[in-house]
Amino acid sequence: PETRSALKKAVDRIVSISQVHDILAHQSGEDIDWEILLDKLCDLSVRSLGGGGIRLERIRAQGPVILSSDKAVHLSIAVNELIHNAIGHGLEGQEQGILRVEDRVEGDSLHIIIQNNGELLPEGFGKKSYGLGLQIVTTLVELELRGTFCFVNEGDRVSAKITCPLKEDR
Structure with missing residues (x-):
């Protein structure tokens, strides 16, 4: 069962990419x-x-957000992983759940927030608790995008937050 689960996660990640x-x-x-x-x-x-039991709430930035293809690739892989985690872990076993995906521009930064109303993060949850998927997200956001990434409980929701500069600084 553990091998089957690990293979399913690997296949899901490949399909996502x-x-x-x-x-x-x-x-x-x-x-x-x-x-x-x-x-x-x-x-x-x-x-x-x-599976039909998820209501998507999509909150868009006020105007177009144009990114370089490199930034878009890294960001989309990270965000896709977080959306899959929100659905696969946060909303697992729920008949009805809410997935909220928001992006907004503030100054020179892009902010992305992915929330779900599923089970809250356990106390002490942090980078040491991250599995492979969240380690990949952290690496992409911090090293490739030169941004920040965190998980927090906010009221009855779990939020994954990415902030990264809009412009390339390399």
Whole structure:
């Protein structure tokens, strides 16, 4: 059972990355419309993992968010992993659940918040508790995007938060 579970998680991760690649392949050029990409990621994830019992609340930035293709790839892999975690872990076993995905621009930074109303994080949950998926998210956000990532309980919801600069500084 442990091997089967590990293989399923690996296959799910590969399928997620292939979905990201497929979405990106349909946008041409170096600049990617993040709003379109995030909408498609949310839709694919809810349809493939939700089983009909998840209500998606999508809160969009006020205007277009255009990212370089490199930034969009790293960010979409991280966000896709967090959406899958919210559905697969946070809302696991619930007949009805809420997945809220918000993005907004504040100053020179992009903020992404992924929330679910499932089981709250246990006390003491932190980076030492992260499995492979969250380690990948942390690496992508902190090293590749030069941003920050955290998990917090907020009221009756669990929030995963990414903040990263909009412009490349390399």
